[in-house]
Amino acid sequence: TGAFTFDPGFMSTAACKSSITYIDGDKGELLYRGYAIEELAVHCDFMEVCYLLKHGELPNAVQKAAWVQDVKSHTMVHEQITRFMQGFRRDSHPMAVLVGMVGALSAFYHDSLDINNPEHRLTAAVRLIAKMPTIVAMAYKYSIGQPTMYPCNKLDYSANFMKMMFGTPCEDYEPNPVLARALDRILILHADHEQNASTSTVRLAGSSGANPFACIAAGIACLWGPAHGGANEACLKMLEEIGDVSRVPEYIKRAKDKNDSFKLMGFGHRVYKNFDPRAKLMRETCHEVLNELGLHDDPLFKLAMELERIALEDEYFIEKKLYPNVDFYSGIVQKALGIPTQLFTGIFAMARTIGWIAQWHEMIGDPEQKIGRPRQLYTGAERRVVPPMDQR
Ligand code: CMC
Secondary structure: OOOOOOOHHHOOOOOOOOOOEEEEOOOOEEEEOOEEHHHHHHHOOHHHHHHHHHHOOOOOHHHHHHHHHHHHOOOOOOHHHHHHHOOOOOOOOHHHHHHHHHHHHHHOOHHHOOOOOHHHHHHHHHHHHHHHHHHHHHHHHHHOOOOOOOOOOOOOHHHHHHHHHHOOOOOOOOOOHHHHHHHHHHHHHOOOOOOOHHHHHHHHHHHOOOOHHHHHHHHHHHHOOOOOOOHHHHHHHHHHHHOOHHHHHHHHHHHHOOOOOOOOOOEOOOOOOOOOHHHHHHHHHHHHHHHHOOOOOOHHHHHHHHHHHHHHOOHHHHHOOOOEOOHHHHHHHHHHHOOOHHHHHHHHHHHHHHHHHHHHHHHHOOOOOOOOOOOOOOOOOOOOOOOOHHHO
8 A cells, every 4th residue: 555666675766866877787897986896996996996986086195195195094993892892702703803993982982973964974084084994894803813913004005904914013015916916906896886785774774864884884784795795705705616617517507406595605686787897907906916815726726717607608698688797796805805704795885885885974964855764565464353352
């Protein structure tokens, strides 16, 4: 009942106006603020892309230096947050820890909670971008029983993250610049993707006036699912399970079987009905990283390329316009970088934080924005009388 349009999954509903990210799914085109992802991935670093998404324009040298400095001045987390983390079991999934820790930031940074104060909003944005790598690395170190590392602000964003992940307090760890650049590229490619499920979650949470830390925690929770940010983890597990090129046809057959719930992870996309442009860049990065590490014969990479080749020639995948998405190769790159599978979605969250923040800011400043409140088509019982207990 009710005269509402039934649109499960929001297949044809635009819930907001946005000037941040543009996707043409048929052409396989992705633009941040009008710039093609292919150009940004080659000519810019992640900090420039963050500035672009947040402020609308690429920074000049002076603006970039000030922005980087601002972010660096917020990389530390309150010492009490370390104690908070110690309440988690060590074998917790890092995404569970991230949801909790990021949500808990609202209990520590009271001077950036007033969403009606532009200074508070900006400080919250910078804090989230700056602290995500620290928190993700802390969750990892905690899970392996090592002391957490303080951020090293002499290093760039991605190199600092690698040091917090792989360094130890007593040893000089020098991040490999080729690998740090690869990580930076992963961050650029995942930075925003218009109204995907987690971004819509952030907007929906924010539409009620919730503080930005709570909203981003909601986004992280949504990202965790295997149909969204969990796909890179699921994809790598799938490749490991397939194990050998000879078993690819068997898995392709399963993916096509209507009675089998198995799907080819890292394939298909709600919006792209052509190659995901990020997948091409990620495959390139995969080559670079494996070459740098002398792993050009990596069996998983070979398996992935074979799987891609066979799927792209298969009627089912052609007809349904299923192409590799960004997560098809990102798992292999991250594994080569030494990032454990369980942390892949955490890296995605670290990258997407800027997108969530930029979208949240845009929403807060939009005079047309209302509290998000979808309607429903009711399918339950008609009005009835509560029977006494002995008649139920
Ligand atoms: N393997 C086999 N069949 C598939 C796949 C796949 N990976 N993806 C879609 N299909 C089939 C699906 O069964 C359906 O068939 P039918 O028309 O016979 O019912 C048809 O293609 C349309 O798929 P859909 O699930 O209705 O499309 P959707 O837009 O609702 O879902 C998706 C998109 C990404 C959730 C889905 O393609 C999927 O589950 N892919 C695997 C998981 C994955 O790689 N996710 C990462 C997405 S990119 C990263 C991100 O943005 O988070």
